[in-house]
Amino acid sequence: MLDGASLSEALPADRHPAGQDLVYGTLREYGRGDAWLAQLLRRPLNDVAVRALLLCALHALRSERRAAHTVVDQAVRACAQLGHAAAKGLVNAVLRNALRRRAALEQALERDEAARYAHPRWWIERLRRDYPDVWAQILEAGNGHPPMTLRVNRRRLSREAYLQRLREAGIEACAVGDYGIRLARPRPVHALPGFDEGDVSVQDAAAQYAAPLLDLEPGQRVLDACAAPGGKTAQLLETADLDLLALDRDPARAGRIEQNLRRLHLHAEVRVADAGEPEAWWDGRPYDRVLLDVPCTGSGVVRRHPDIKWLRRESDIAGFAAQQRRLLNALWRVLRRGGKLLYITCSVFAEENRLQIADFLARHTDARPLPTALPREGQLLPNDEHDGFYYALLEKH
Numbered sequence: 001m002l003d004g005a006s007l008s009e010a011l012p013a014d015r016h017p018a019g020q021d022l023v024y025g026t027l028r029e030y031g032r033g034d035a036w037l038a039q040l041l042r043r044p045l046n047d048v049a050v051r052a053l054l055l056c057a058l059h060a061l062r063s064e065r066r067a068a069h070t071v072v073d074q075a076v077r078a079c080a081q082l083g084h085a086a087a088k089g090l091v092n093a094v095l096r097n098a099l100r101r102r103a104a105l106e107q108a109l110e111r112d113e114a115a116r117y118a119h120p121r122w123w124i125e126r127l128r129r130d131y132p133d134v135w136a137q138i139l140e141a142g143n144g145h146p147p148m149t150l151r152v153n154r155r156r157l158s159r160e161a162y163l164q165r166l167r168e169a170g171i172e173a174c175a176v177g178d179y180g181i182r183l184a185r186p187r188p189v190h191a192l193p194g195f196d197e198g199d200v201s202v203q204d205a206a207a208q209y210a211a212p213l214l215d216l217e218p219g220q221r222v223l224d225a226c227a228a229p230g231g232k233t234a235q236l237l238e239t240a241d242l243d244l245l246a247l248d249r250d251p252a253r254a255g256r257i258e259q260n261l262r263r264l265h266l267h268a269e270v271r272v273a274d275a276g277e278p279e280a281w282w283d284g285r286p287y288d289r290v291l292l293d294v295p296c297t298g299s300g301v302v303r304r305h306p307d308i309k310w311l312r313r314e315s316d317i318a319g320f321a322a323q324q325r326r327l328l329n330a331l332w333r334v335l336r337r338g339g340k341l342l343y344i345t346c347s348v349f350a351e352e353n354r355l356q357i358a359d360f361l362a363r364h365t366d367a368r369p370l371p372t373a374l375p376r377e378g379q380l381l382p383n384d385e386h387d388g389f390y391y392a393l394l395e396k397h
């Protein structure tokens with residue numbers, strides 16, 4: 001991440017769980033580690049590998065899961081493994097100094113908002129402006145650990161029946177929302193009963209609002225415009241027999257839609273295309289329903305992807321908003337009169353959500369917002385139950 005790569009690109013596929021925990025924890029707290037380092041280093045440290053090693057070690061010291069001397073020893077030994085044996089002295093001195101000055105360093109964090117809330121300053125300011133009442137809760141939720149939530153494939157079994165199977169397998173879980181199941185502790189998907197056979201998928205509880213809101217009927221023509229990796233495509237198809245076209249612009253990601261549907265025994269037409277250019281893929285027959293799960297900053301899911309907080313720039317928001325506006329304009333044309341379009345983001349920034357839809361409604365007199373019964377007019381905030389998402393349901397008249 002310090003060199004601009006995202007976490008999913010940088011971590012090996014066969015990552016060790018303890019290593020993954022350390023990296024995710026370090027990035028969740030990056031604002032704090034960075035503030036500590038600023039006080040502990042006498043000169044700027046430009047070596048990315050040594051800086052990353054120090055940040056991980058400081059996180060390990062603060063979290064106190066391992067004895068402090070073990071953390072220091074392992075960090076010093078890791079210098080040689082990384083080919084930076086010359087940095088051993090520096091790493092040792094910085095970490096020992098951190099232990100000695102710990103109380104003062106912790107106190108200094110309280111005065112620095114980026115460190116205290118472990119988010120960039122511009123992000124904190126934006127949330128303060130968008131949510132004068134709950135901005136600090138959103139930041140705190142973004143630093144927590146995400147729940148692992150499942151969606152039962154109701155074509156194969158009921159939620160009750162799957163909860164029973166989990167009980168038999170000794171896996172602690174409870175019902176969440178109308179269709180979901182939250183596990184008490186995350187576990188690898190292939191260890192879940194019936195996962196490989198297509199009985200269940202992993203999907204956040206907020207994402208599971210998509211199909212119920214679309215009010216689907218068998219035989220409807222449905223477009224899932226930004227579909228990969230197909231979580232919501234599958235949910236729609238589990239709900240009703242649909243004539244569904246799933247688009248995604250990214251060929252590799254589109255392949256994952258097919259994989260997921262195969263596992264779940266579902267079928268849709270999958271195409272690689274730019275949803276914003278209907279001339280290239282639309283046969284001219286209007287759709288009854290359009291699901292538009294747009295590309296966005298991901299500011300509502302940072303506890304799952306803590307690198308997002310540090311990789312995004314404030315200027316990226318306008319770029320995402322422009323893409324979203326273009327997709328909304330283009331896809332409104334392919335919807336029939338009386339049809340419904342569901343706009344979704346996994347963001348908490350008003351510019352991508354409430355303000356984006358207000359701007360769309362001001363420009364489209366044939367669009368009417370429908371009530372969804374969701375809190376905060378469709379702006380779901382991250383909490384113990386679900387991630388931060390935004391939903392707007394629009395009807396064409």
Ligand SMILES: C[S@@+](CC[C@H](N)C(=O)[O-])C[C@H]1O[C@@H](n2cnc3c(N)ncnc32)[C@H](O)[C@@H]1O
Binds near residue numbers: 226228232247294296
């Ligand atoms: C938020 S993700 C979709 C998640 C998906 N709906 C699910 O539930 O699994 C957004 C997707 O939009 C795709 N995308 C971005 N711009 C696009 C465009 N112009 N046309 C089609 N797909 C696009 C991205 O490749 C990405 O897979």
